Amino acid sequence: MASAITPVLELTGIHKEFPGVKALNDAGLRLYPGEVHTLMGQNGAGKSTLIKVLTGVHGPDRGRMVLLGHEISPQSTLEAQELGISTVYQEVNLCPNLSVAENIFIGRYPRKWGMVDWRGMREQARKLLLDLEVDIDVAAPLSRYPLAIQQMVAISRALNISSRVLILDEPTSSLDEAEVQLLFRVLRRLREQGMAILFVTHFLDQTYAISDRITVMRNGEREGEYAASELSRLALVNKMIGAAADAAPPGTAGASAQAAIAASTTETAPAQGELALDVDGDAANKQPGGTAASGEAAPVLLRARGLARRGVLQPVDIDVREGEVLGLAGLLGSGRTELARLLFGADRADGGSVRIGEHEGIFLTPREAIGSGIGFCSEDRKLEGAVLSLSVRENLILALQARTGMLRAIPLKRQQELAEEYVKALGIKTASIETPIGSLSGGNQQKVLLARWLATSPKLMILDEPTRGIDVRAKQEIMDYVTALCRKGMSILFISSELPEVLRCSDRMVIMRDRAACGEYTRGQLDEESVLQVIAGEAA
Template identity: 75%
Template sequence: MASAAAAPVLELSGIHKAFPGVKALSGAGLRLYPGEVHTLMGQNGAGKSTLIKVLTGVHAPDQGSISLDGRTIRPRSTLDAQELGISTVYQEVNLCPNLSVAENIFIGRYPRKWGMVDWSGMRARAAALLRELEIDIDVGAPLSRYPLAIQQMVAISRALNISSRVLVLDEPTSSLDEAEVQLLFRVLRRLRGQGMAILFVTHFLDQTYAISDRITVMRNGEREGEYAAAGLSRLALVNKMIGKPTDAVDAAGGGDVAAARGEGPNGPNDPNVPNGAAAARVVLETRALGRKGVLQPVDMQVREGEVLGLAGLLGAGRTELARLLFGADRADKGDVAIGDKAYGTFANPRQAIAAGIGFCSEDRKLEGAILSLSLRENLVLALQARQGMLRAIPMQRQRELADEYVKALGIRTASIETPIGTLSGGNQQKVLLARWLATDPRLMILDEPTRGIDVRAKQEIMDYVTTLCKRGMSLLFISSELPEVLRCSDRMIVMRDRAACGEYRRGELDETTVLRAIAGEGA
């Protein structure tokens, strides 16, 4: 680890960056010392990616300064940053799988001899670089022959071959399994011991504490603080990321927590909460459902008429589990059963829809609403997909459905033919909810259904959905707002670092204990 008296090799100070309608960074900063692994942490939208792009020349800062070895720099491109000694390895390996390993390491800088490419010298040098990273492979073979972990090492070798002073690793472990992560960490420790400054960007708590010397936390585009990893507890880190003071969490005050404890509305004695959920029949069951590098095997049951909440930080595995359940991503292990019927795993969403599953994605603009189509057209899409294109839903039935859900959900629109893109965010979300309710699902998956909408729309959506649960529909509910999950859920699964780390009944958790479970400090 770098000496506290050493000067920073890299320093960003007072960085501001704005885009149309968005202030991404406001006075952000970062100090990176030689011989250390410095981890950058923060929730989605905290500004981590923008800060990295400013550092690596993708974006020019509006204000602020960047210094390398005490000299002010202003990278104008990623190539410019590389030439200055700042190399980046991204989450998605930006190499050429059809080229050999050696060609990828030296791409754009092939060594020459007598005016021609020195192929043998390049392969020898590539093999030597990889041996320094404990990798012994055929460097003349196509890169595509090797797994992602080896490709990450090749990308690191390429970065080191540029004589980097600073190595930036942007989510390098998001697609690696545990053994591959440990291989990467051995390499990082060796590079740290050689005096390299390493900036490690991740959202995995276990990995943060396994490799980090210091941690910078970002929140809302600002640097929240810089801490020695050994002196910052996991719970304190989680609190700083979400912006909740530790003393406020420990106090665990507020109506939402009281509700979670069963002391107020929606507690276990509330007449509006479904009774006997634990004894109800199982609607969905997963056995060891997972995908390498994405989600550790999960065993889970969802019962008739219950709300099962998923809690955890960004990247903990909540959305990944939902997408595997719905067939939006393909699981490579485990199986899913709906009622008494086993399905293996769903190959695509159409199979999940046919089995009675609905899914409201967290990104309503990218994966949900087709903004140019009308409210009516958006609403009937899932039902039409389930019936097939050869069995068109009659126009009269489409209008009846649209009118029914406009009234039931209180959707504010001039007409069912109004383009959905002209509606407010809350009304768009109601249309997407209606789209899936029209299919009469046995299980509804709601991923961040109340993100970016006003308080009244949130309440209307959750009131309607919980009413349907009382009538027998089951709900898998995902939200970053802990009070909301606590208030609505009959049971809760806490996710951490791509794995389910605990299951709890209503009343067993409050906001304090959820945060401790997320942080890995017990519940």
């Protein structure tokens, strides 16, 4: 760990507000030479905003930034680079059609006799990359090389611009394990040379593999700064999510975590909530939790084996049973959403298979998944869910129309009947089915999106953060309705960052950590504290 007394860079009392949002509130950060300092926090904690303030994308409303003893206030990323602060982002921001050397020196080509010194530029580029243990043809197009090498090129460019502070914003999110280790070897060498490195990640294993110190952010504030060697994984997870205790009381959560690992089965408790809607007009003939009336486990509806995507998700095996809620728990970036998107065909899997009904193999498109009886409510309601300028009716029939095909338009009268039916059934508060969905509250928008997929009569509904950003009453209404659907035999894959919600609703739970499934548990095996232990990797 760095032993310098004076930090290279120090931010204190940073405030930043956007219309209706307080993004940063008295946030701070200290970076020392010769250290890797990791910035951790859940989605919305303020990490990205703090970096944008530091690199001149946003100006702070108030606060101080001091670099090498001098107060700074960069007004642009170019000015930040000139001060010695460079950033390498998750998505490599380079030009794949240009050569490696051109990408490193773009905008700063060395010149000789008024002309670009191509030979000198290639020699300098090769030397810069060799310093990072990368020996490649710098005259070749960047597109020829894998993402890990492109990351190294981006780092070489950043180091060639600046040698004081290097910021790496989620640089490993698309790298496999071997590529991550290559990056970490480079970071350790830069650390030995005295570089101050700010590393932003969601991955716990990577945090402890490379970090000297950790700053935790929560709700736009700095929760604390800690030596990595003195902060346990469980304590880190608790600080990120705001849990009250750093460790489980003796004989309670710790014992339940151990029991969860050892136990093989447990009796499934009844699902929560009352029947909100008689979906098909008949009395339910199944017990909640995917358990048949005889007490035997219900048949498997969907079976995924070895489902994976390079740099995104390690091979995962899961089963979803008929009429059950299968919860996915884990921190942001653990692989929950990535797994859901691969199951639905929104992203293309590199390997593995999915079996549901007559389909076996990976889904190549969402339309294939819809045709096999899968519905998907994305976590990003505004970007991937609601079309804000369209009416409630138009939004509601989109998935059904996609399954039917664009050449077989659903008659307007049928659209109106469906919209009126679901508006009434789900209690959607809207002046009319022709009201633009953008004028509805978040909770009512979410109900419309839920209705969109229910109109397709899915066998499996994937709900990714269905209650994010909506009020308590709307949350309860949605979760009661989800429970009612399971009582009628529909299966639910339920993803939520709110652990009490996942524990309350799930019949079984799969816990994700660092892009992999690390445990499967039935209702009653875990409590909130023991889930955190499994997420942190501290359960036996």
